[in-house]
Amino acid sequence: MAAPLVLVVLAAVTVRAALFRSSLAAFIAERVEVASPLNAWKRVVEGLALLDLGVSPYSGAVFHETPLIIYLFHFLIEYAELVFMITDVLTAVALYLAIQDFNKVVFKKQKLLIELDKYAPDVAELIQTPMEMHYIPLKVALFYLLNPYSVMSCVAKSTSAINNSVIAFFILATIKGSAFLSAVFLALATYQSLYPLTLFAPALLYLLQRQFIPIKLKSKSFWLYTLQYASLYLCSLVVIICLSFFLLNSWDFIPSVYGFILSVPDLTPNIGLFWYFFAEMFEHFSLFFVCVFQINVFFYTIPLAIKLKEHPVFFMFVQIAIISIFKSYPTVGDVALYMAFLPVWSHLYRFLRNIFILSCVLIFCSFLFPVLWHLWIYAGSANSNFYYAITLTFNIGQILLISDYFYAFLRREYYLTHGLHLTRQDGTEAMLVLK
């Protein structure tokens, strides 16, 4: 399996290198869908220039990256293109290894449940076979590396690629079962952009499952392990934040980074829902709606944890998707991360209801984004409503895609336990509804 992976990596690196050298690189770097105020490369360069001038990068409103990024790029600014290509490759390799391990776990669990007779007798066609699962890790790496979203993100040198890489390593560490590494990478991901905090729950559920600790609120071992993992996570977070303090000897970065993510003062258009909403908001309600929108990202965690406690990796996928859709400054780089997971659920294809329409919506919206941006900003013949409409459609497309996969997943689980050919009491063929 190594050879095809190497081929895929080479193809991806070639595509990125070709685009770096072309005239499209400058055009892509300026696109608001790819570069947001949080992760634009222009702002990283600006922050380093301010540091050279003797002014703290956090004294203005331009630089919102964490001090560790300053550390990293202070030495690597000459090789920035190489750094981002390597980051993408590392993300893909991490996802490849993680999904490889995950497939082994899935297969083992399936075998156990078949031997325990938990499955209905006629579900043979729903069981995943090693044959069909063989190419899934390669497809995941392919989906991530050759996804136009991640290619554009890399060419624009957006630091969301670094965030994706850290999250990919976190997933790898979790699936391999190492609580310490998983906590460290999760702390790094949370430190960079606050939202991966919600991934604590699926990681905890997976590690508990792996240690065969039952998830019961009365169980002492459950609480012990949770406390262990939580303290590992919090300690690493505190250590990283203190390290950042010593870079510039000030706590200025906290309001500049986390205050900025939470209070959304910059209304630069992007593919998310926040910017136009707060541009048209009455001042009086601004604080209320900021709180509502931020809570919206975090509050799906507990209900999803309750429903999907047997399937933590799917939970992780849904959670990453929710973060990418509802975070305050989303970019297509974040979308590329959860799209990389779609091959893992390719066995759900037969239960997806609207996949054709939704993929068309997503593709068309991706093409219309730059067109309507040009019409608004450069041609002056459209106004902001056009771009906003495409934003809405794109987000609805993403939301319906995720809920479609969720529906298909739950339906397959039902069929697995109740049998594929359902009959009603009178023997006729039955329909399945959500009630």
Added chain:
Amino acid sequence: LREELLLSPLPTGDVAATFQFRTRWDADLQRGAVSHYRLFPKALGRLVAALGVRELHLALTQGFWRTRFWGQPPLQAPAGAELWVWFQPTVTDVDKAWKELSNILSGIFCASLNFIDSTNTIIPTASFKPLGLANGTDHHLLRYAVLPREVVCTENLTPWKKLLPCGSKAGLAVLLKAERLFHSSYHSQAVHIRPVCRDASCVAVSWELRQTLTVVFDVFSSGQGKKDWSLFRMFSRTLTDACPLASQSKVYVDISPKNKEKELLEVTPPPTSVHEAVVQGDKKTYAVYDLLSPSLFNTSRSLNVQLKWKRPQDSSEMPVPVLHAQRYVGGYGLQTGEICTLIYNTHPYRAFPVILLETVPWYLRLYVHTLTIITKGKENKPSYIHYQPAQDRRRPHLLEMLIQLPANSVTKITIQFERALLKWTEYPPDPNHGFYVGSSVLSALVPSVIAMKDVDVEQSPLFTSLFPSSDGSSYFVRLYTEPLLVNLPTPDFSMPYNVICLTCTVVAVCYGSFYNLLTRTFHVEEPSRGGLAKRLANVIRKLRGVPLL
């Protein structure tokens, strides 16, 4: 009180008239309350005492002084309103005093100076040194703000005139009639308050109030295209007497010959005296009319100074000023842009440094790593840069640089910016007009060709003594560039309700789908008899021969 009017014909055929009214008040506002105001206006005196102001400079300007064509201005001000103030070291909360001061001045001068707040106030570090006596210069006591959108009209002139000791009833101020003054290319009125030495020994400190008004009359707007000027033609009034409270009241007319030839101008009636001085690096000759001398009003009751050109103006011999600048916005679209400043040093062999102060509002996000300074095709590194980035909705960008200008060169300074999308309530009522960026300030000590003698402030004309000159080889010049008008992308102002509804709908779609999937479980559907629609459909199906539902 000393009042003075300087008439200088400009190379393009226009005439600039600069009025200066200087009141010196020998009182020490620091010690104790002063209650006897004689010529110094009480409103300003109380202001200075109460708020601990050391120096105050307020200018209200309409129009732009075209340095390239009109020459170096005696005193330039940027378009709109400009206010800069040095506070006493005893003031503890400078920002609070600044806010109070701008509000009180707004009331006194009927100008909307109350719009001066932290989003357009800056603290320059090098550009605005005190012009009066100073005891140490901690630049945290200095505040500078400019309102480029401010419009100047008769409403601002009237309170300004009221501050004069004689009002507009006697002396030179009778010429200040609003309908003529605002029918001009450039109109600038200013108030300068500063502490000065009481006499040459400088033992005691007096307060000096200078009110200056500069107006440039256009050849063409005055009609008839003839280039002969007279006081009556410019102001529709003539001078009848001096202000009784004035100790000195003079009219200076610039009759300097160009290129060492005989005069181009003929002045009638004949002046009382002729004064020669070196002003701004050039030897200039002035015809002086002393309104206090009894011989002036002997022949006629009124004084109407007339200027006639002796020979036609040759536009090719327009002298170029040593230092001039222009600024413009580059780029296209509403996402990014570029501010370009061109500074010209036309001195044939001397290079000199210039301090450039740029203040840009926060919604144009400057990227200082894109700052490039190019002189004669090569990069020019400034020897001093002070950059303070903006904070959203709190303070503007401040960029101060000391740039060395080589002789006979053009320096191009460019910096890129990004345009922000503001909240819909932050746009002015006419959002597509654009947003103004205040003029940038160039301060320089320009080397002069002719050595200048150190002159006694009391004896020399007022227009030579506004800026203190440290040595005779250079003179201080402060230039302002054009204000810029920049468009920002606008949201649709008619849509707040629609936007809130649609965005909340999208969030609700997610919430609804997830709620259904999380709280409901799959069940086998029980057969139901079917509603009316189903029965109707079955009837049609039976007719078609298709299996029933």
